[in-house]
Amino acid sequence: MKRYLFAIAVAMLLAAPLSAHHSTAMYDMANPATISGTVKRFEWTNPHAFIYLDVKDDKGTSVEWEIELMSLNHLRSYGWVRTTVKPGDQITCTGGRAKSGAPSMIAALLKLPDGRELKS
Amino acid sequence: MLARVFAFAALSATAVSAQQPAPPAQQPAGESPYRIAGRLPVRIMDFKVEPATIDPGQSVTLSWWTENPTSIAIDPIGRVAPRGQQKLTPSVTTTYTLSVTGASNSSDKRSVTVVVKGTTARATPASVSVAKAIPRTADGHPDFSGVYGYGAAGRGGPPPAPGSLPTTPVLKPGAEKYKVARAADDTGQYSSCMPPGIPQSFFVPYYIQIVQAPKQIVIAHEYLNLHRIIPTDGRAHPPDPDPSWMGNAVGKWEGDTLVIDSIGYNDKTEINGYRHTESLHVVERISRPNVDTLQYEATVEDPNVFASPWVIRRTFPLLPEYDSINEFVCENNRDYRPLFGGK
Numbered sequence: 278m279k280r281y282l283f284a285i286a287v288a289m290l291l292a293a294p295l296s297a298h299h300s301t302a303m304y305d306m307a308n309p310a311t312i313s314g315t316v317k318r319f320e321w322t323n324p325h326a327f328i329y330l331d332v333k334d335d336k337g338t339s340v341e342w343e344i345e346l347m348s349l350n351h352l353r354s355y356g357w358v359r360t361t362v363k364p365g366d367q368i369t370c371t372g373g374r375a376k377s378g379a380p381s382m383i384a385a386l387l388k389l390p391d392g393r394e395l396k397s
Numbered sequence: 398m399l400a401r402v403f404a405f406a407a408l409s410a411t412a413v414s415a416q417q418p419a420p421p422a423q424q425p426a427g428e429s430p431y432r433i434a435g436r437l438p439v440r441i442m443d444f445k446v447e448p449a450t451i452d453p454g455q456s457v458t459l460s461w462w463t464e465n466p467t468s469i470a471i472d473p474i475g476r477v478a479p480r481g482q483q484k485l486t487p488s489v490t491t492t493y494t495l496s497v498t499g500a501s502n503s504s505d506k507r508s509v510t511v512v513v514k515g516t517t518a519r520a521t522p523a524s525v526s527v528a529k530a531i532p533r534t535a536d537g538h539p540d541f542s543g544v545y546g547y548g549a550a551g552r553g554g555p556p557p558a559p560g561s562l563p564t565t566p567v568l569k570p571g572a573e574k575y576k577v578a579r580a581a582d583d584t585g586q587y588s589s590c591m592p593p594g595i596p597q598s599f600f601v602p603y604y605i606q607i608v609q610a611p612k613q614i615v616i617a618h619e620y621l622n623l624h625r626i627i628p629t630d631g632r633a634h635p636p637d638p639d640p641s642w643m644g645n646a647v648g649k650w651e652g653d654t655l656v657i658d659s660i661g662y663n664d665k666t667e668i669n670g671y672r673h674t675e676s677l678h679v680v681e682r683i684s685r686p687n688v689d690t691l692q693y694e695a696t697v698e699d700p701n702v703f704a705s706p707w708v709i710r711r712t713f714p715l716l717p718e719y720d721s722i723n724e725f726v727c728e729n730n731r732d733y734r735p736l737f738g739g740k
Contacts, residue, residue, distance in 0.1 A: 309430040322729035324590060345731075350603055350619060350723055356442070356464035356479045372430045385430035386437060396434045396465055 304373035304383045312342060312382060313369040321359040323348050328362055330370070332380070344370050345383040346397045355396040366390050370397075437465045439499025441507050446493065450512040456486045457511050459493055466497045469718070476718040489516035529688040531653075534609060539653045539685050541607040541614070544719040548599070548693065548711035562696060566671055567704040575672045575702045586667050590727030592623050592642035594666030595659060595679050596695035596709055605713065606722045607691075614648060614655065619722040627657055634660055640675050642666065657681040669709065674701040689715045 314332035328344040346352060352361075362368065372384035384397045442462040451457055460482035463469055470476050472494045474483065494508040510518075532540040568576060579585060587593070593601060603620035617624040629648040638645040638661030645661035662677040680696040691713040698706040 306429050306431075307427060309428065309433060320729055323725050324727050324730055327729065327731075348603075348725075350725070353723075354466075354479060356462065356466065358480065371433065386434035393440070393464065394437050396437055 301373060301383055303376055305376050306373040309371055310374045310382065311369060311371045313367065314342060316362055316364050316366040316368060317341065318364055319362045321349065326352060328370070330368070340380050343381040345381070352397065357395065361395070362387070362389070436501050437499070438501055438503035439466045439497045439505055440464050441495060441497055441505045444495045444507045444509060446509045446511050449510070450514065452514050453488065453516065454486070456484050459483050459485055459509070461495050463497045465499050467500065468498045469495070471495050478718045487511050487513055489513050490518040492518065531685050531688055534611065536611055538650055540609050541655065541683065541685055541691060542609045544604050544606045544716045544722060545691050545713035546604055546716045547602045548713040562706050562708045564708050564710070566669065566697070566707045568702065569704040572702045577667055577670050577672060590621065590730045591665070592621055594642055594662060595644055596681065596697070597666060597668055598623055599693060599711060603725065604716065604719065604722045617722060619725050621727060622725050629655070640664070644679065653684055655683045657683070668697055671702060673699045676701050691715065
């Protein structure tokens with residue numbers, strides 16, 4: 278189950294200011310993973326924004342990945358707006374994937390279609 | 398209601414686990430992705446002024462867009478948000494310079510010039526650091542109005558005087574049950590998006606805004622859109638206020654320090670890992686030792702829980718680049734959904 282220990286979030290903030298508002302204990306942050314796919318939809322919402330990504334597995338089958346991002350105030354501070362990511366965009370996300378094995382990740386950075394990298 | 402949330406969550410989890418996730422590319426172990434992201438360089442995506450040439454008295458719109466910044470300023474305007482635009486009416490030909498800094502010693506700079514017909518460019522004044530006076534309201538009190546950023550733990554301002562109250566809580570004998578002990582699958586204090594209460598609403602990484610009026614002061618917290626309207630007209634607490642998440646607060650001035658006394662809390666919040674009872678009493682002292690800083694101190698008292706009152710201190714930086722905090726509605730809270738291997 279998703280944990281939400283604020284003490285850890287505070288520790289993260291001290292390490293990297295304005296990084297997260299909740300724990301990443303449910304994600305494997307020690308082994309960063311990168312995944313690429315096509316944006317199906319982008320939820321510009323609090324307490325977290327989400328991207329749903331159509332990812333092809335090694336058999337060519339589509340799998341929908343859920344990519345969790347920070348809260349909107351953090352994203353805005355990195356230069357995001359609600360149209361930074363759009364359906365159909367080919368993007369690459371780097372972050373920690375769910376320890377449960379579910380197709381889910383919290384992304385710390387994204388590579389957008391034009392190649393620029395943005396904190397997330 | 399909670400049972401319904403969990404039932405919905407279980408269905409979601411079933412649907413998700415039926416899929417075979419594609420194997421993501423693994424990167425070298427040991428480095429947090431946030432540390433990787435923390436090295437991304439800053440860049441200016443756009444900086445422009447329209448129109449670039451005007452007659453005296455006409456206005457222009459300056460707009461800018463930066464990514465991955467840690468600081469952004471436009472000379473001669475001052476600090477600005479990462480993206481924005483501003484309407485300006487320069488009286489003479491003026492050059493505006495956007496300067497950004499970011500991680501890994503990255504920086505970028507770009508200039509635009511507005512030509513005001515019939516005028517010559519104003520010489521750029523030498524950069525002189527002048528200590529600004531603390532603004533004051535008509536009644537002479539310091540004016541705290543403004544948007545303030547997150548104050549990390551440990552940024553406590555001056556060291557407390559000898560003999561002052563402890564900065565860590567000590568439980569009174571027999572009150573051990575109030576210390577929060579979480580099971581590994583407990584979603585924690587913030588998972589439900591319920592109000593953190595006072596003083597904990599100051600300790601989340603979101604901005605706060607103070608709006609000061611002659612007889613009341615409003616403290617608004619971006620996190621969960623919470624606010625308090627605190628009277629400063631000398632009134633006392635109402636008798637036996639209903640227990641509430643944010644308490645009943647009254648304020649008064651002691652010199653240049655605003656002292657907020659609050660009672661009437663419910664027992665549903667935590668303070669630094671301790672629950673409390675409805676007898677919680679918080680005294681907050683807020684001052685503005687300089688223009689850029691809000692000094693915050695909360696004395697926490699609950700005779701049912703703590704052996705003595707104790708104090709939490711924080712320093713919040715003024716964010717002059719913002720006029721207001723944002724809306725924050727917890728509409729997409731997925732923390733009850735056991736997507737991550739739970740039941």
